Amino acid sequence: MSAAIDLITGELDTPFLAVDLEAMERNLTSMADAARAHRFALRPHAKTHKCLEIARRQVEHGAAGLTVATVGEAEIFAAGGFTNLFIAYPIWAVGARGRRLRALAEQASLRIGIDSEEGAQALAKAVVGANVEALVEIDSGHHRSGVRPEQAAEVAMAAARAGLPVSGVFTFPGHGYGPGRRGQAATDEADALTEATATLRKAGLEVEVSSGGSTPTATLADAAALTEIRPGVYVFNDAQQAELGSCGWPDIALTAISTVVSSSGRRVVLDAGSKVLGADQPAWATGGGRLPDHPDARVVALSEHHATVVLPEDGVSLRRGDLVRVAPNHVCAAVNLADELVVLAQGAQIDRWPVAARGANG
Amino acid sequence: MSAAIDLITGELDTPFLAVDLEAMERNLTSMADAARAHRFALRPHAKTHKCLEIARRQVEHGAAGLTVATVGEAEIFAAGGFTNLFIAYPIWAVGARGRRLRALAEQASLRIGIDSEEGAQALAKAVVGANVEALVEIDSGHHRSGVRPEQAAEVAMAAARAGLPVSGVFTFPGHGYGPGRRGQAATDEADALTEATATLRKAGLEVEVSSGGSTPTATLADAAALTEIRPGVYVFNDAQQAELGSCGWPDIALTAISTVVSSSGRRVVLDAGSKVLGADQPAWATGGGRLPDHPDARVVALSEHHATVVLPEDGVSLRRGDLVRVAPNHVCAAVNLADELVVLAQGAQIDRWPVAARGANG
Numbered sequence: 001m002s003a004a005i006d007l008i009t010g011e012l013d014t015p016f017l018a019v020d021l022e023a024m025e026r027n028l029t030s031m032a033d034a035a036r037a038h039r040f041a042l043r044p045h046a047k048t049h050k051c052l053e054i055a056r057r058q059v060e061h062g063a064a065g066l067t068v069a070t071v072g073e074a075e076i077f078a079a080g081g082f083t084n085l086f087i088a089y090p091i092w093a094v095g096a097r098g099r100r101l102r103a104l105a106e107q108a109s110l111r112i113g114i115d116s117e118e119g120a121q122a123l124a125k126a127v128v129g130a131n132v133e134a135l136v137e138i139d140s141g142h143h144r145s146g147v148r149p150e151q152a153a154e155v156a157m158a159a160a161r162a163g164l165p166v167s168g169v170f171t172f173p174g175h176g177y178g179p180g181r182r183g184q185a186a187t188d189e190a191d192a193l194t195e196a197t198a199t200l201r202k203a204g205l206e207v208e209v210s211s212g213g214s215t216p217t218a219t220l221a222d223a224a225a226l227t228e229i230r231p232g233v234y235v236f237n238d239a240q241q242a243e244l245g246s247c248g249w250p251d252i253a254l255t256a257i258s259t260v261v262s263s264s265g266r267r268v269v270l271d272a273g274s275k276v277l278g279a280d281q282p283a284w285a286t287g288g289g290r291l292p293d294h295p296d297a298r299v300v301a302l303s304e305h306h307a308t309v310v311l312p313e314d315g316v317s318l319r320r321g322d323l324v325r326v327a328p329n330h331v332c333a334a335v336n337l338a339d340e341l342v343v344l345a346q347g348a349q350i351d352r353w354p355v356a357a358r359g360a361n362g
Numbered sequence: 363m364s365a366a367i368d369l370i371t372g373e374l375d376t377p378f379l380a381v382d383l384e385a386m387e388r389n390l391t392s393m394a395d396a397a398r399a400h401r402f403a404l405r406p407h408a409k410t411h412k413c414l415e416i417a418r419r420q421v422e423h424g425a426a427g428l429t430v431a432t433v434g435e436a437e438i439f440a441a442g443g444f445t446n447l448f449i450a451y452p453i454w455a456v457g458a459r460g461r462r463l464r465a466l467a468e469q470a471s472l473r474i475g476i477d478s479e480e481g482a483q484a485l486a487k488a489v490v491g492a493n494v495e496a497l498v499e500i501d502s503g504h505h506r507s508g509v510r511p512e513q514a515a516e517v518a519m520a521a522a523r524a525g526l527p528v529s530g531v532f533t534f535p536g537h538g539y540g541p542g543r544r545g546q547a548a549t550d551e552a553d554a555l556t557e558a559t560a561t562l563r564k565a566g567l568e569v570e571v572s573s574g575g576s577t578p579t580a581t582l583a584d585a586a587a588l589t590e591i592r593p594g595v596y597v598f599n600d601a602q603q604a605e606l607g608s609c610g611w612p613d614i615a616l617t618a619i620s621t622v623v624s625s626s627g628r629r630v631v632l633d634a635g636s637k638v639l640g641a642d643q644p645a646w647a648t649g650g651g652r653l654p655d656h657p658d659a660r661v662v663a664l665s666e667h668h669a670t671v672v673l674p675e676d677g678v679s680l681r682r683g684d685l686v687r688v689a690p691n692h693v694c695a696a697v698n699l700a701d702e703l704v705v706l707a708q709g710a711q712i713d714r715w716p717v718a719a720r721g722a723n724g
Binding site for chain 1: 375376378409433454456457458462477505506507508536623629633638640641642643663668700
């Protein structure tokens with residue numbers, strides 16, 4: 001990748017986000033293969049990349065449809081020709097948002113999350129008669145939105161009574177984002193979805209979809225419990241995934257290309273800060289991101305336009321003006337800050353992809 | 363503010379950023395008064411708001427010019443008619459960035475930070491003959507970019523030899539961002555600028571500008587040591603400033619208007635997550651932001667589209683569909699995520715301001 005960095009010098013000002021196309025294609029292939037091996041439908045979460053071009057490639061690799069987080073993202077991807085969308089969020093479908101959903105249902109086949117009777121009723125009212133199915137969100141241990149597995153039937157029956165078809169259940173095992181927690185989170189996910197599915201069937205409802213999967217747990221997911229996985233980050237990976245062991249450094253396909261602007265020996269400052277990388281930093285992270293080409297360096301501080309990096313005593317030196325690749329801790333946050341991604345292949349810039357759904361967060 | 367929230371229901375989908383115009387005007391007035399009382403030039407940092415309309419109001423309140431962090435921000439504000447700009451950053455002025463700076467110097471009177479001989483030489487070469495002055499960045503204790511006070515003359519002399527006029531010194535006392543640290547940071551700032559100024563004068567250089575000031579330290583700044591303050595956040599304030607004691611809850615002039623989408627008793631989930639609020643969370647913060655209208659509530663977790671809030675046992679309840687104002691921890695990060703700010707005055711939406719320099723981070 002250093003060769004690629006040299007080639008683009010002088011042409012583009014740092015900091016900017018660059019996609020390593022070969023690494024991205026390897027990531028797309030390996031997740032698609034893993035899904036096929038377990039007979040999971042793969043419904044990648046498009047919030048990670050927000051790019052039509054990448055969604056197109058995911059579908060070419062066999063994705064059954066896309067997952068999105070917001071009505072705004074669904075609108076962008078539907079306008080871009082993606083007509084099988086799951087909004088994996090308990091949308092509160094009132095006012096303007098209800099009207100937007102109704103219009104969207106004319107363009108795309110929609111699945112939408114619900115996690116309460118009131119939410120199901122509002123959604124039913126907003127999309128009445130349209131091509132929309134609901135999935136009940138289950139809390140499998142992350143304790144965010146979602147109901148406990150034993151409450152799933154209650155919500156599903158309320159939807160059915162309101163005239164909203166329910167096709168199954170979904171969960172996000174976000175508690176797998178911690179060192180050594182992936183395996184337990186995958187087990188919790190399977191248990192929660194299995195119990196919720198049984199609850200729905202006992203209530204006389206058919207369950208077509210049992211959807212789970214985050215990048216850390218997707219390859220550990222239980223084929224007996226899930227019909228579908230929804231990983232997002234895998235397309236690019238990031239410092240967090242590498243530190244969790246979900247990927248290696250060569251699997252990181254998106255980095256911020258930055259310049260060393262200040263130096264005092266082993267401590268250097270890069271011009272990629274939190275307004276380019278995002279500020280996500282879980283307590284267990286080693287710092288504000290990682291340098292894939294210098295894995296022993298540490299990003300000890302991050303401010304809006306500065307990444308302060310400490311280099312190991314016995315490693316390479318970096319001088320003012322040097323270009324450095326920085327992997328953000330959380331790539332979804334970094335992408336949402338950029339208007340476009342610069343695409344590099346075989347050491348040359350071959351394209352720029354607009355981040356079509358940047359900022360489409362409502 | 364609750365009345366304002368009611369008025370806009372159904373019209374705008376949450377989450378979105380709203381400016382409380384009265385609170386903002388009070389903040390502008392009080393900082394301008396404080397600067398005048400100490401005879402400081404006020405050069406507000408425009409990275410906080412990135413809005414031409416707010417910069418215009420700052421100038422009306424007596425600002426001597428604007429501070430920006432990047433060449434991109436300088437370009438936007440120069441194009442908007444602001445011709446006295448300080449890029450408070452050790453710009454590495456090579457390649458395209460050097461050419462952009464040269465073009466910018468035709469439109470505006472520029473001051474630019476330097477913190478090394480090499481940086482000064484590159485800048486001198488890029489802007490030779492143009493209307494540009496350099497300021498030497500001093501490290502007053504934050505240990506990011508900048509040189510130690512005793513090294514200031516070395517950098518300044520290198521700039522002078524390269525034909526780049528030096529008008530003074532500046533620092534950012536960012537180590538004041540911590541509970542109980544504001545006073546010490548203000549003292550460190552004054553000491554560092556005083557020593558750096560003396561060093562330059564001893565080397566035969568004139569020092570016109572001694573520039574410091576962050577929002578937590580601006581009102582504590584030493585009038586004998588500084589000629590100028592550069593606070594940014596004060597225009598809006600945020601959860602961080604309130605928790606540091608730099609402002610009160612009524613002084614928070616920008617919040618994310620969000621909807622309760624999920625609830626399990628005292629634990630509710632709002633639709634404003636880190637893609638709207640930013641993910642900044644210093645170790646001493648109480649959570650991922652604050653609810654100014656419910657100061658005893660805690661934002662215990664923040665993900666991209668979820669703020670998980672725990673309400674006190676004896677306080678109000680929040681129901682699904684309720685609108686809630688959330689103050690981000692770091693308002694600069696939140697603004698940089700938004701395309702526009704919705705302006706509220708006397709309980710009604712009166713305007714929308716484009717975030718003109720959103721994403722102009724290079």
